[in-house]
Amino acid sequence: MADPMKIRAQMAGDKATVRVLMAHEMETGQRKDSAGKAIPAWYIQTVSAKHNDKPVMSAQWGPAVAKNPFLQFNLKGAKAGDKVSITWVDNKGDTRTDEAVVS
Amino acid sequence: MKTRREMLQHGAAVATLLMGAGLLPATARAQATGYKAAAFETKSMAELMKALGAGAPTESKDVTITGPDIAENGAVVPLGAATTLAGVKSLLILVEKNPSIMTSMFELTDAVEAAVNTRVKMGQSSNVYAVAMMNDGRVLYAQKEVKVTLGGCGG
Amino acid sequence: MKAWKAASLLGALAIAGAVGAQSKSTADGIAEYRKMLEDGNPAELFEAKGENLWKTQRGPKNASLEQCDLGKGPGVVKGAWVELPRYFADTKRVQDLESRLLTCMETLQGLNAAEIAKTPFGRGEQANMEALAAYVSAASNGMRMNLPQAHRDEQVMYELGKRAFFFRGGPMDFSCASCHGESGKRVRLQDLPDLTKNPGDGIGFAAWPAYRVSSGELWSMQRRLNDCYRQQRFPYPGYASDVTVALGVYMGVNAKGAQSIAPAIKR
Numbered sequence: 001m002a003d004p005m006k007i008r009a010q011m012a013g014d015k016a017t018v019r020v021l022m023a024h025e026m027e028t029g030q031r032k033d034s035a036g037k038a039i040p041a042w043y044i045q046t047v048s049a050k051h052n053d054k055p056v057m058s059a060q061w062g063p064a065v066a067k068n069p070f071l072q073f074n075l076k077g078a079k080a081g082d083k084v085s086i087t088w089v090d091n092k093g094d095t096r097t098d099e100a101v102v103s
Numbered sequence: 104m105k106t107r108r109e110m111l112q113h114g115a116a117v118a119t120l121l122m123g124a125g126l127l128p129a130t131a132r133a134q135a136t137g138y139k140a141a142a143f144e145t146k147s148m149a150e151l152m153k154a155l156g157a158g159a160p161t162e163s164k165d166v167t168i169t170g171p172d173i174a175e176n177g178a179v180v181p182l183g184a185a186t187t188l189a190g191v192k193s194l195l196i197l198v199e200k201n202p203s204i205m206t207s208m209f210e211l212t213d214a215v216e217a218a219v220n221t222r223v224k225m226g227q228s229s230n231v232y233a234v235a236m237m238n239d240g241r242v243l244y245a246q247k248e249v250k251v252t253l254g255g256c257g258g
Numbered sequence: 259m260k261a262w263k264a265a266s267l268l269g270a271l272a273i274a275g276a277v278g279a280q281s282k283s284t285a286d287g288i289a290e291y292r293k294m295l296e297d298g299n300p301a302e303l304f305e306a307k308g309e310n311l312w313k314t315q316r317g318p319k320n321a322s323l324e325q326c327d328l329g330k331g332p333g334v335v336k337g338a339w340v341e342l343p344r345y346f347a348d349t350k351r352v353q354d355l356e357s358r359l360l361t362c363m364e365t366l367q368g369l370n371a372a373e374i375a376k377t378p379f380g381r382g383e384q385a386n387m388e389a390l391a392a393y394v395s396a397a398s399n400g401m402r403m404n405l406p407q408a409h410r411d412e413q414v415m416y417e418l419g420k421r422a423f424f425f426r427g428g429p430m431d432f433s434c435a436s437c438h439g440e441s442g443k444r445v446r447l448q449d450l451p452d453l454t455k456n457p458g459d460g461i462g463f464a465a466w467p468a469y470r471v472s473s474g475e476l477w478s479m480q481r482r483l484n485d486c487y488r489q490q491r492f493p494y495p496g497y498a499s500d501v502t503v504a505l506g507v508y509m510g511v512n513a514k515g516a517q518s519i520a521p522a523i524k525r
Binding site: 170171172173174175176178179181222250252253 | 290446471525
């Protein structure tokens with residue numbers, strides 16, 4: 001199971017700024033190891049965000065997203081105490097879901 | 104009884120057939136459901152729009168691309184895509200000179216602002232784009248140049 | 259002849275002016291890039307992993323590191339980083355963070371310190387060392403470097419560190435001082451801090467451990483020193499060896515009062 005994400009959701013006016021750090025190699029598949037063999041591609045392909053269990057955003061990523069990806073977006077109509085959950089799925093079928101409370 | 108050569112040729116023929124029928128992934132990579140793999144293989148804005156079944160993009164002052172003018176290292180370049188317009192279906196972040204032009208695509212609902220920030224890998228100095236695909240079919244974009252350097256004693 | 263000289267002098271000044279202006283805006287550009295990365299430092303992921311490791315029972319003795327003394331008493335993590343390296347009575351030597359973590363991992367958890375020291379960076383227990391370094395240094399984030407120099411051995415290590423800092427060798431005849439011995443130097447677009455004195459808050463010794471975006475790895479001070487030696491074309495120092503600890507004492511004492519920003523984010 002992959003390492004947990006770091007999610008911070010903070011109120012700013014009437015919206016919540018959500019910042020996510022994900023632990024993932026995001027290997028492009030183009031790098032070669034010391035023996036000259038290509039290191040297999042391994043990267044997050046889909047990301048989805050929920051606000052109090054309601055889907056609010058989904059994303060599709062390619063391997064060009066940086067290693068240990070960072071994502072930031074603003075949630076409308078949020079208030080302190082609300083739940084934000086983020087899920088990612090990678091090209092190997094591995095997945096991770098983490099939650100945070102809006103502060 | 105088939106010879107080994109015949110078996111191998113047969114196997115290769117079957118594989119080619121399957122690939123043609125789209126039953127094998129285009130590359131060796133597995134894919135999450137609904138993943139627009141073809142879009143992630145395109146090299147230009149025109150190819151990308153075709154893969155997404157979208158119309159020709161036009162530059163717009165209502166779309167913004169934010170990012171540094173110069174990146175100390177191409178491994179991590181912070182980029183943001185945003186628009187003040189209503190009715191956005193999705194926001195895309197593109198790096199022109201990358202092996203494939205699209206880095207990410209964000210499908211929005213009314214519950215989030217049309218503004219996303221992430222970090223991408225850039226192989227070299229290049230133009231980068233924020234593209235807003237609208238519900239009414241319009242495709243609008245903004246662009247800027249990001250210079251990529253290699254710092255310090257090299258790596 | 260005079261007119262030509264005057265014209266060429268003016269021309270040279272104009273070019274110098276232009277170069278000066280360009281470097282200023284390039285420096286601003288780099289500063290802007292660094293600022294954009296400050297929020298959302300992947301080092302936080304290592305911190306979280308390190309905190310977990312600190313509290314998890316592991317090793318042949320099935321114990322956590324929660325009784326580890328980093329210089330401020332068993333289990334006290336906050337404030338420990340800005341006072342390391344320092345003298346420890348139980349081992350009778352001056353130790354830096356990584357050296358002290360090895361001591362605790364061996365005595366408390368029964369892990370093999372020598373094996374960990376030989377493991378390549380980023381692999382196995384070395385990956386855990388990086389996470390622990392991120393966790394421990396984070397607990398002192400914002401505090402000011404305040405290494406002790408009360409014990410004689412701490413003073414000896416300072417002097418040893420100074421000698422090592424200025425020692426020229428290797429095929430390029432480099433020393434640490436070749437790059438870090440003067441103010442105002444840079445290599446390509448990166449400013450080189452003067453480590454013979456306090457280079458300022460969040461600079462030099464006060465900026466490590468750090469997440470290195472170019473490799474996507476968390477670099478502890480031991481890793482940073484190892485890479486410095488590589489760049490000088492010196493043989494690699496032993497992990498947590500005396501010379502690396504001594505250099506830490508020298509730089510850390512020089513940086514007294516500088517605010518630590520560890521774990522930081524770097525190119």
